Amino acid sequence: MPGVGPRSAERIALWIVRARNDQPEQIARAITDTRQAIHPCALCGFFTTEEICEICADSSRSTELLCVVEQPTDTTNYLVDLLKNKPVLLTRIARGLPAGGGLESADELTLYQALSGRTKL
Numbered sequence: 540m541p542g543v544g545p546r547s548a549e550r551i552a553l554w555i556v557r558a559r560n561d562q563p564e565q566i567a568r569a570i571t572d573t574r575q576a577i578h579p580c581a582l583c584g585f586f587t588t589e590e591i592c593e594i595c596a597d598s599s600r601s602t603e604l605l606c607v608v609e610q611p612t613d614t615t616n617y618l619v620d621l622l623k624n625k626p627v628l629l630t631r632i633a634r635g636l637p638a639g640g641g642l643e644s645a646d647e648l649t650l651y652q653a654l655s656g657r658t659k660l
């Protein structure tokens with residue numbers, strides 16, 4: 540499992556073997572149920588329990604605008620090269636989000652400022 544080192548894996552394995560209740564089976568069922576219920580969205584690849592995710596199914600969203608979120612070191616130059624002869628406008632977020640910082644920790648105002656002040660690449 541990602542993020543679980545050898546010592547943690549050993550502790551978990553021992554707990555599973557020694558457990559006298561059905562918690563290990565409950566956890567196994569939860570993992571199986573999750574694997575069966577959640578799959579990639581047919582349009583964007585985000586996690587969903589439906590054919591199309593909630594974001595793609597939202598009719599109020601623009602279908603002509605795509606926000607690519609990836610590690611800063613991976614994304615930008617590759618996409619610029621890949622899309623340089625395509626009729627698309629590429630922009631970079633403006634400010635407020637630290638390089639390498641996670642979007643999950645940013646507040647709504649910071650995200651708004653970063654997205655509304657995008658600069659053309």
Ligand SMILES: [Zn+2]
Nearest residue numbers: 580583592595
């Ligand atoms: Zn989607």
